[in-house]
Amino acid sequence: MSGLSTATVTRLPRYLRLLEEMPRETVSSEELAGAAGVTAANARRDLAALGFQGIRGVGYLTTELRDRIRKELGIETRRRVGIVGAGNLGTALARYTGLSKRGFDVAVIYDVHPGRVGQRIGDLTIRHLDDMTADLEKGVFDMAILAVPAGSAQKVADALVEAGVASILNFAPTRVSVPKSVAMRQVDLSNELQILSYYG
Amino acid sequence: MSGLSTATVTRLPRYLRLLEEMPRETVSSEELAGAAGVTAANARRDLAALGFQGIRGVGYLTTELRDRIRKELGIETRRRVGIVGAGNLGTALARYTGLSKRGFDVAVIYDVHPGRVGQRIGDLTIRHLDDMTADLEKGVFDMAILAVPAGSAQKVADALVEAGVASILNFAPTRVSVPKSVAMRQVDLSNELQILSYYG
Numbered sequence: 001m002s003g004l005s006t007a008t009v010t011r012l013p014r015y016l017r018l019l020e021e022m023p024r025e026t027v028s029s030e031e032l033a034g035a036a037g038v039t040a041a042n043a044r045r046d047l048a049a050l051g052f053q054g055i056r057g058v059g060y061l062t063t064e065l066r067d068r069i070r071k072e073l074g075i076e077t078r079r080r081v082g083i084v085g086a087g088n089l090g091t092a093l094a095r096y097t098g099l100s101k102r103g104f105d106v107a108v109i110y111d112v113h114p115g116r117v118g119q120r121i122g123d124l125t126i127r128h129l130d131d132m133t134a135d136l137e138k139g140v141f142d143m144a145i146l147a148v149p150a151g152s153a154q155k156v157a158d159a160l161v162e163a164g165v166a167s168i169l170n171f172a173p174t175r176v177s178v179p180k181s182v183a184m185r186q187v188d189l190s191n192e193l194q195i196l197s198y199y200g
Numbered sequence: 201m202s203g204l205s206t207a208t209v210t211r212l213p214r215y216l217r218l219l220e221e222m223p224r225e226t227v228s229s230e231e232l233a234g235a236a237g238v239t240a241a242n243a244r245r246d247l248a249a250l251g252f253q254g255i256r257g258v259g260y261l262t263t264e265l266r267d268r269i270r271k272e273l274g275i276e277t278r279r280r281v282g283i284v285g286a287g288n289l290g291t292a293l294a295r296y297t298g299l300s301k302r303g304f305d306v307a308v309i310y311d312v313h314p315g316r317v318g319q320r321i322g323d324l325t326i327r328h329l330d331d332m333t334a335d336l337e338k339g340v341f342d343m344a345i346l347a348v349p350a351g352s353a354q355k356v357a358d359a360l361v362e363a364g365v366a367s368i369l370n371f372a373p374t375r376v377s378v379p380k381s382v383a384m385r386q387v388d389l390s391n392e393l394q395i396l397s398y399y400g
Contacts, residue, residue, distance in 0.1 A: 006237065007207070009398050013391040037206065074397040081393065088292035093389065095288065097350060098373025102390035143396060150297060167400030169392055173298025183400030185392055189293065190302035191213035192369055192385055193281065196343060197274040198209050200367030200383030 004072070008046045011036040012069050015043070017102075019066035028059040075103040082141035084156050086111035086119075086126045089171060090147035094121045107141045129156070133163040142166045150174035157184075204272070208246045211236040212269050215243070217302075219266035228259040275303040282341035284356050286311035286319070286326045289371060290347035294321045307341045329356070333363040342366045350374035357384075 004012075018035035019027065033043040044054060050068055054060050070076050081099070083090050086109050094109050110129045111117055117128045127135070135141065144165050148156050153172035160168060167183035170176050178184050204212075218235035219227065233243040244254060250268055254260050270276050281304050283290050294309050310329045311317055317328045327335070335341065344365050348356050353372035360368060367383035370376050378384050 004398075009395055012398070013388075013394040016394065017391075072398065073394050075394060079393070079397055088288045088295065092288035092292055096373060096389055098388070098390050099393070102394065104390060104393050143393065143400070167396040169389075169396055173296060183396050183398075185396055187387060187389070187392060188213075188298070189296055189369075189387070190298050190304060191217075192387060193279070193299070193304050193343065194213040194216065194273050194275060194302065195209055196367040196369055196383050196385055197279055198204075198212070198272065198383075200343070 004049055008049055009073075011038065011043075011046055012073055015046070016066065016069045016073070019062055019069065022062045025062055026055075026059045027062050027065070029054055032060070070103075079104050079143055080107040080139075080141040081105065081143045081145060082107060082132070082135070083109040083145045083147055084111075084129065084132070084160070085109075085147035085149075086113075086116045086121065087147065087149075090145075091121055093145055093147055093171070094124060104143075108135060129159075132159065136160075136163045136165060144168045146170045146172050146176070148172055204249055208249055209273075211238065211243075211246055212273055215246070216266065216269045216273070219262055219269065222262045225262055226255075226259045227262050227265070229254055232260070270303075279304050279343055280307040280339075280341040281305065281343045281345060282307060282332070282335070283309040283345045283347055284311075284329065284332070284360070285309075285347035285349075286313075286316045286321065287347065287349075290345075291321055293345055293347055293371070294324060304343075308335060329359075332359065336360075336363045336365060344368050346370045346372050346376070348372055 014036040015032050029040040029043045033040040112129050116126050119126050144160050150172050153176050157176045170186040214236040215232050229240040229243045233240040312329050319326050344360050350372050353376050357376045370386040
């Protein structure tokens, strides 16, 4: 991990998506800026932080920049994701078609309800949460998505941290604490709606 | 809408959540900064843009700042949300407990599948998408959440725009275009995972 600012890191996936869809050999800082919703100067500064200088009147080389961003994000190889919680949300996330084409494989999904464990979601069979620690040690997955009710979120996060997970994406509508050594982000639907309320 | 920067607007819900949970009459810029993941100087600048100056050694008045942010975000009164798509994701979102306590009521959910229309999710009965335009005109909802497959997202967004929706939160794993007059945000799970990959 280099010392990029959080704001820059947050924009890299948006540049990457454009680069992956770009049919041309070069891309302008204006196009990249548009994809990330920032000014062209911002985009140029972000890419300069990765050691990339655009060529005046030409822009950036698409493939080179794409590979560099993938490397920086640590997704040159595919990442294996485990989902905890096989309710409506966990099931929806397991079926979410946007993950596979962006470098992530849902390797496993867990629940604790006897009525769910053993059921299938697409190619996956729902496993009992008790198997999670052994699976993590075997390298079945290394990133976790929390799709459990608010009341269980901290307990499940603690178990994931204890078992050595590298990073957690929290969908539960509650704040969860993890040690600094574990990366965590929260997808907070109400925050998104509040931001939208400002604009419309 | 005042002329706040996108970055500032994006942080307001995080300050607000802290203010809503804060048991004390005052809150420091350090506490606010911690909630939003920025520096205290950033937080002070954000609040100065709202016309708030902290008091040295005291901080900000919790209730006053909370009410000001709610007003700025346009959520002094509750907002009514319509969900389009009653599959796993739409159902999960309709049941998401984090919305109601942050000022949003899911007023209606739509689908087109005969097997779903008429079914119940909690207190809601799934309505046919054909009813959407009339509902929007009657003020049943004014913000929409897109929880449809990628292949239908643009078509449904076009129908919502045509019917006069104010803002759209897009969960479909695809980019959707709307006119500038409509506010839109995309929750992109793969972007979140890519950001996490950088850190862990």
